[in-house]
Amino acid sequence: MSDYSLRRxxxxxxxxxxxxxxxxxxxxxxxxxxxxxxxxxxRVLAGSALAIAERVTVDEGGGLQVDIPYSALEMLTSTAQDxxxxxxxxxxxxxxxxxxxxxxVLDITPLRFADGLVVGVPVRIATLDRAVSDGQASIGFSVxxxxxxxARDQLANAILWRTGLRLLALALVAxxxxxxxxxxxxxxxxxxxxxxxxxxxxDLRPVQGATPRExxxxxxxxxxxxxxxxxxxxxxxxxxxxxxxxxRTPLATVRTQLAMAQRSSxxxxxxxxxAKADAALAxxxxxxxxxxxxxxxxxxxxxxxFQPTDMAALARILTAEMVPExxxxxIDLGYEGPGAALALAEPVLAQEMxxxxxxxxxxxxGTGAQVTVRVTPLPDRCRLEVEDNGPxxxxxxxAAFHGVAGPRAGxxxxxxxxxxxLGQAIVREIAHLLEARIEIAVASGGSGLRVMIDLxxxxxxxxxxx
Numbered sequence: 458m459s460d461y462s463l464r465r466x467x468x469x470x471x472x473x474x475x476x477x478x479x480x481x482x483x484x485x486x487x488x489x490x491x492x493x494x495x496x497x498x499x500r501v502l503a504g505s506a507l508a509i510a511e512r513v514t515v516d517e518g519g520g521l522q523v524d525i526p527y528s529a530l531e532m533l534t535s536t537a538q539d540x541x542x543x544x545x546x547x548x549x550x551x552x553x554x555x556x557x558x559x560x561x562v563l564d565i566t567p568l569r570f571a572d573g574l575v576v577g578v579p580v581r582i583a584t585l586d587r588a589v590s591d592g593q594a595s596i597g598f599s600v601x602x603x604x605x606x607x608a609r610d611q612l613a614n615a616i617l618w619r620t621g622l623r624l625l626a627l628a629l630v631a632x633x634x635x636x637x638x639x640x641x642x643x644x645x646x647x648x649x650x651x652x653x654x655x656x657x658x659x660d661l662r663p664v665q666g667a668t669p670r671e672x673x674x675x676x677x678x679x680x681x682x683x684x685x686x687x688x689x690x691x692x693x694x695x696x697x698x699x700x701x702x703x704x705r706t707p708l709a710t711v712r713t714q715l716a717m718a719q720r721s722s723x724x725x726x727x728x729x730x731x732a733k734a735d736a737a738l739a740x741x742x743x744x745x746x747x748x749x750x751x752x753x754x755x756x757x758x759x760x761x762x763f764q765p766t767d768m769a770a771l772a773r774i775l776t777a778e779m780v781p782e783x784x785x786x787x788i789d790l791g792y793e794g795p796g797a798a799l800a801l802a803e804p805v806l807a808q809e810m811x812x813x814x815x816x817x818x819x820x821x822x823g824t825g826a827q828v829t830v831r832v833t834p835l836p837d838r839c840r841l842e843v844e845d846n847g848p849x850x851x852x853x854x855x856a857a858f859h860g861v862a863g864p865r866a867g868x869x870x871x872x873x874x875x876x877x878x879l880g881q882a883i884v885r886e887i888a889h890l891l892e893a894r895i896e897i898a899v900a901s902g903g904s905g906l907r908v909m910i911d912l913x914x915x916x917x918x919x920x921x922x923x
Contacts, residue, residue: 490616502583710737787824794832800839800912810887822847846905
């Protein structure tokens with residue numbers, strides 16, 4: 458039994474998909490977190506630079522003076538204990554602050570941001586260009602502030618971790634949902650398997666029950682297999698039943714004649730007993746051959762392969778082959794029909810069916826009788842007939858033939874039809890397999906027997922003339 462698990466496979470696929478999507482989502486989250494943290498940091502830096510710029514004034518000598526407000530530096534403080542740097546530059550250069558902090562290159566924008574290093578510490582730098590008036594002219598200056606990136610990185614990492622934890626929780630919830638969903642989805646299949654396991658070996662009925670549409674094909678395949686298995690079991694039962702019924706009489710006759718031969722001292726009686734035993738063995742051999750034909754019919758039912766078959770040619774060949782046997786029994790055997798007549802059939806089985814009909818007619822029509830094999834093309838059928846003017850069957854026997862519920866459902870017909878029972882089974886089996894209609898009636902002359910089998914014509918087959 459395979460250890461393949463649908464539940465495990467779905468969970469593995471879910472884990473793989475979640476991992477890929479999670480990596481993509483975390484990469485996007487990291488980029489967005491860095492952008493968000495940097496935006497917050499830039500706004501704080503801009504506010505701090507603006508607060509310092511507001512405290513730059515012109516002294517009495519026309520120079521710039523700066524009163525650094527502590528509130529501007531407090532704006533940059535954080536729980537991460539970031540390092541804070543500032544610098545103010547006038548028209549003549551450095552005024553106050555950290556000389557190691559270089560202002561950003563003058564640009565067309567009055568407020569500029571960039572990443573950099575101050576005394577080996579990674580910082581985010583902001584430079585603000587402003588001007589102050591002394592009453593006669595405007596004096597330009599720049600304020601540069603910087604903050605180490607520790608708080609910014611911590612904020613980005615916090616956003617990333619929270620997002621990762623949410624994705625992990627989502628994956629775990631999805632795995633639980635898949636586990637429960639698969640268990641619920643497999644429950645009908647488990648009930649179906651339990652129902653099949655509780656059946657007896659002889660119970661080959663179709664499997665029925667509420668199952669998902671996705672496994673309807675599986676249920677149909679199981680039912681199809683059980684139907685084929687049922688046919689095989691029925692074929693085996695029918696074969697053994699026919700073998701037991703048909704072989705019992707000739708074998709009993711052989712035993713009886715051999716027992717009589719052992720007790721008899723008369724050479725003529727010994728020869729008679731031996732001849733009867735040989736005839737019984739010959740009959741048993743013929744019955745066994747017919748049983749093998751029935752087995753072949755059962756095999757053909759499980760693997761139907763019909764093809765256009767020239768029934769006229771087949772009938773002519775079989776009639777010619779059986780003429781010597783007919784002459785030996787004093788039977789006038791002949792053929793009537795066109796040069797060609799097509800029907801959908803399996804050639805070997807069609808030959809067995811016609812051979813049984815001709816053989817039964819020769820055996821039981823009686824010395825001096827006429828047997829005619831006839832093929833007649835009809836508009837949508839090809840009719841095969843075997844007619845004789847022998848003693849035939851009684852009306853009750855003909856009715857019994859047509860009243861049989863299905864192939865091999867009744868015993869062999871008695872009296873004049875003795876020996877036709879197994880032949881009847883073969884003919885009925887093959888006709889049923891070939892989807893042909895079979896009918897027996899009194900021959901056209903008022904006596905004898907006429908067997909008619911209507912076979913399906915291939916599509917496009919027209920009426921042939923002989």
